[in-house]
Amino acid sequence: MMTQTMIDDGTAWQAVQRRDRSFDGRFVTGVLTTGIYCRPSCAARHPARGNVRFFVDGAAARAAGLRACKRCLPDDVARDETAVLAAIAAIRASEEPLALAALADTCGYSPAHFQRLFTRHTGLSPAGYARALRQERAREALSSQPRVVDAIYEAGFSAPSRFYGSMKGRIGMAPSVWKSGGAGVDIHWTQSATSLGLMLVAWTDKGVCRLSFEEGPEALAARFPAATLHRADGEAADLLAGVIARVEAPATSAAVPLDVRGTVFQEAVWQALADIPAGETRSYAQIAASIGSPKAVRAVGSACGANPVAVLIPCHRALRTDGTLGGYAYGLPIKTELLKRESD
Numbered sequence: 001m002m003t004q005t006m007i008d009d010g011t012a013w014q015a016v017q018r019r020d021r022s023f024d025g026r027f028v029t030g031v032l033t034t035g036i037y038c039r040p041s042c043a044a045r046h047p048a049r050g051n052v053r054f055f056v057d058g059a060a061a062r063a064a065g066l067r068a069c070k071r072c073l074p075d076d077v078a079r080d081e082t083a084v085l086a087a088i089a090a091i092r093a094s095e096e097p098l099a100l101a102a103l104a105d106t107c108g109y110s111p112a113h114f115q116r117l118f119t120r121h122t123g124l125s126p127a128g129y130a131r132a133l134r135q136e137r138a139r140e141a142l143s144s145q146p147r148v149v150d151a152i153y154e155a156g157f158s159a160p161s162r163f164y165g166s167m168k169g170r171i172g173m174a175p176s177v178w179k180s181g182g183a184g185v186d187i188h189w190t191q192s193a194t195s196l197g198l199m200l201v202a203w204t205d206k207g208v209c210r211l212s213f214e215e216g217p218e219a220l221a222a223r224f225p226a227a228t229l230h231r232a233d234g235e236a237a238d239l240l241a242g243v244i245a246r247v248e249a250p251a252t253s254a255a256v257p258l259d260v261r262g263t264v265f266q267e268a269v270w271q272a273l274a275d276i277p278a279g280e281t282r283s284y285a286q287i288a289a290s291i292g293s294p295k296a297v298r299a300v301g302s303a304c305g306a307n308p309v310a311v312l313i314p315c316h317r318a319l320r321t322d323g324t325l326g327g328y329a330y331g332l333p334i335k336t337e338l339l340k341r342e343s344d
Contacts, residue, residue, distance in 0.1 A: 012054045015040045021120060022282065022290040025077040028055050030066050037061035042072035083107035083114070084121045084292050091130050100126055121292030122268060132264045187224055188232035189217060192240065194247050196334050201243050202229075203236065207257030211243065211309040213330040223308075247311050251278035251342045260308050265293070269303035276317045279342045283321045297321075305329060311338065 006027060015023040023040040030037045030053040037055060038044065055061040058068060058075045068075050087103050103126055104114035118126050187209065189202035194213075202210035202220055210220060221229060245254040262270065268291040276282055282290070284300045293299070304315040310330060316338040320326040328335035 006054065006056045009054055012040070013049060013052070016052070017046065018280075019043065020286075022286040024074075025081070025289070025294075028058055028061050028074050030055055030061050030064065035066055036069045037066045037074060038069040039072045039074045039077065042069060042074075044069070044071055080117055081121070081292070081294070083109065084118055087114075087118060087126060088122070088129070088292075091126065092133060097127070097130055124268070129264070132267070185224075185227045186230060187220075187227045188230045188235060189220055190231065190233050190235070190240070191216075192244065194244065196247060196337060197330075199243075199247060201240060203239060204259045206259035208239070208243065208309055208312060209259045211312055213310065213334060243312070249341060250311055250314065250316075250338050256312055258309060258312060260313070262303070262306065265291075265296070265299060266303040266306055268293075269300050270307060270313045273304070273307075273314050273317060276314060278314075281317045281319050281339070283319055283323075284326070285321050287318060301326065314338075317342075 007023075012023070012027055012029070014020075016029050019041045021039075021041040027040065028037040029040060029042070031047045031051055032053060033047065033051045037058065053064075055064065055066075062068075087107060090103065090106070091098060100115060101111045104111040107114060109117065115125055118124075118129070122129055124132060185204065187202050187204055189200060189210070192199050192201065197213045200210065200212050200215045200217075200220065201208060202224075210223065212219070217229065217231070239256070242254040242256045245252050246256060260270070269287060272282075272287050272290050284297045284304075285294070288294050288296045288300045300318070304318050305327065307313045307315045307329075310316075316328060316335045318326065325332050325335055
């Protein structure tokens with residue numbers, strides 16, 4: 001939604017240069033030489049800074065004699081957000097998968113355009129969002145239903161085969177094992193001294209499931225009470241080398257496989273964090289807007305706090321709206337140092 005409080009010009013210009021979609025709806029960019037105004041994320045070639053003036057919304061730009069860009073359609077931001085929220089509500093309320101064409105038609109968009117719009121706002125396609133929602137419901141149901149098959153149907157899957165196909169490679173274990181709290185799952189772990197303190201790393205055969213600082217194996221056991229833990233000093237040298245490289249130089253591109261789980265919302269936040277370029281930060285409000293939930297600022301903070309793999313999911317890049325550091329699970333000195341290392 002449009003805001004009535006204009007951000008400062010320096011921040012606005014930086015957002016335009018990044019084509020930062022999280023600022024769409026917070027202001028518009030007026031280009032005085034062409035007489036048009038655009039979204040911050042407009043894909044058109046950037047104008048010279050001296051030819052730009054920022055306006056709180058389209059109405060203010062039109063009052064100054066500018067017209068809306070036909071490429072990025074800046075006046076459609078509120079309409080786009082309303083359409084995505086309506087589609088999310090429809091997906092959550094439906095017991096059956098909804099066809100993309102039907103969702104798009106309800107919102108007044110072509111299927112291809114609505115697919116791009118929905119993905120831009122949520123990080124998932126409509127079908128992907130529906131699958132993730134069913135998976136989340138399945139995890140909840142598996143914890144409450146006495147029989148796995150009952151949980152599968154309660155979560156909205158039409159058959160057990162659909163559930164197994166959807167969850168394969170995602171939860172990393174059979175549904176019955178998931179229901180029992182991870183019994184039978186092998187988690188290897190080790191500790192290593194780093195310049196940020198003693199680091200604990202734990203991993204499954206899928207990837208790293210825990211990275212923390214100044215945390216011992218008893219905390220790991222409390223987090224995974226039904227799994228079998230194995231101390232693995234000297235094992236998985238390549239994996240650990242990648243983890244240490246990311247900790248010591250968080251701007252590095254060293255690839256580290258992850259095996260982490262969260263709610264649909266948490267995973268959307270974690271993906272948004274991973275998309276922030278090294279050396280840059282985003283406010284909790286910007287992250288909330290980027291995943292299509294602009295009012296969920298506190299929930300974004302909670303999702304950052306629930307991040308199970310410090311540094312690998314870079315929650316240290318999330319700041320308060322006023323630019324202050326906010327919180328960090330392992331203390332603000334570590335957060336400050338990580339940001340410093342990325343900016344050097």
